[in-house]
Amino acid sequence: MSVKHLSVREARKVQVEDGYTYVDVRSVPEYESGHPEGAHNVPLLHRNEEIRQMQPNPDFLAVMKVNYPTDAKLLIGCQVGGRSSRAAQLLVEAGYETVANVRGGFGGHRDPATGQVIDEGWASADLPVETVGSDDVGYTALHGKANTSTD
Numbered sequence: 001m002s003v004k005h006l007s008v009r010e011a012r013k014v015q016v017e018d019g020y021t022y023v024d025v026r027s028v029p030e031y032e033s034g035h036p037e038g039a040h041n042v043p044l045l046h047r048n049e050e051i052r053q054m055q056p057n058p059d060f061l062a063v064m065k066v067n068y069p070t071d072a073k074l075l076i077g078c079q080v081g082g083r084s085s086r087a088a089q090l091l092v093e094a095g096y097e098t099v100a101n102v103r104g105g106f107g108g109h110r111d112p113a114t115g116q117v118i119d120e121g122w123a124s125a126d127l128p129v130e131t132v133g134s135d136d137v138g139y140t141a142l143h144g145k146a147n148t149s150t151d
Contacts, residue, residue, distance in 0.1 A: 003088040004100040008122045011075045011102045012036075020073040020098075023064075025087045026106070027054070028139050035106065036077065037128035040137040042067070044078070044087045059146060060087070061094055063139075066146040070095045077102035080109040081119060 006014070014020045015038065024035045025044040035041070042063050045054040068074060074096065078084040081103050088101040103109070108121025123129055135141055 003085070003092055005085075005103050006075070006100045008102060008104050008120055008125050008127060011077070011100065012122075012125075012127050014073070014100070015075060018073060020075045020100070021068065022075040022077060022102070023068075023087075024106070025060075025076060025078050025083050030079065030106075031139070032131065034123065034129050034131050036122050037130050038137075039077070039130075040067075040142065041139045042142055043139060044083045044090075059143060061090065063143050063146045064091060064096075065094070067142050068096075071097050073098045075100050075102050077122070078105045079107045080105045080121070 011022065015022055022036050022039040024031050024039040024041050027043050027045060027047055028041065031041040042060060043057050044060055046057050048055045074091065076084040076088040076091065076099060081101065084105055085101045088099045091099045104119030104121045106122045108117060108124050109119040110116065111118055
């Protein structure tokens with residue numbers, strides 16, 4: 001099975017019409033600064049403040065498996081599309097059946113040389129954005145379910 005790639009407008013359409021769950025794989029601070037309406041947060045990477053770099057979240061797959069069955073319809077998004085593409089591939093390799101990478105992510109993808117928009121971002125497409133989500137879909141809650149089920 002392969003990863004589908006959808007534009008932000010296509011992603012919003014399947015989120016609303018087909019019940020897809022948008023999983024934002026950006027870090028917690030990125031998610032909290034603004035995310036697609038209804039998005040859940042399971043970071044692929046965390047910022048390590050000691051070395052001031054992003055490092056892999058060792059619990060990513062465990063948290064996903066506890067919170068989303070392998071037959072869940074998932075939209076995977078990040079800031080521009082790189083992390084989400086990797087996360088979507090990991091999920092497919094873990095047995096998830098319906099996974100779509102959101103091209104352009106939240107902020108949009110631009111050509112580094114020309115600045116030309118390659119993939120429109122969620123925010124720039126004027127799609128619904130929120131800074132406060134439901135407490136049960138933030139990373140702390142989702143990670144807590146993973147900890148609870150493995151104790």
